[in-house]
Amino acid sequence: MAANSNRPTSPHLQIYQLPLTGMISISHRITGVMLSVGLLFVVYILSAVSGGTSSYGQMQAVLGNWLVTLMYWGFVYALFFHLCHGVRHLFWDAGHSFDKETLDYYAKIELGAAFALTFIALIFI
Numbered sequence: 001m002a003a004n005s006n007r008p009t010s011p012h013l014q015i016y017q018l019p020l021t022g023m024i025s026i027s028h029r030i031t032g033v034m035l036s037v038g039l040l041f042v043v044y045i046l047s048a049v050s051g052g053t054s055s056y057g058q059m060q061a062v063l064g065n066w067l068v069t070l071m072y073w074g075f076v077y078a079l080f081f082h083l084c085h086g087v088r089h090l091f092w093d094a095g096h097s098f099d100k101e102t103l104d105y106y107a108k109i110e111l112g113a114a115f116a117l118t119f120i121a122l123i124f125i
Helices: 020-050 053-063 064-094 100-124
Strands: none
Touching: 020 053, 020 064, 020 100, 053 064, 064 100
């Protein structure tokens, strides 16, 4: 079969501008993976707490590292982002907000709410 040179081609990845809703969708999947990996960290903390004084002290030493603290706050942000996107999916399941303007507007609200909830958690933790 001969190739048709007149057919349209898809844009190159360096040219194509992914819409905000597409970036949010991909980010939702990435944060889901981050939460799954982060649960191993939560299990480590719980086992250290239940393991006695020495394991708890060792866990506190590990948590004192700035990189681990950054990973912790990344986990908290992923949790709130995933939560906000889940609430957005509940609205979609009810059949609301499917036009493009509303999708972009709620995507921005979702990002802002995730950052705000993370900041509130930063204040209280």
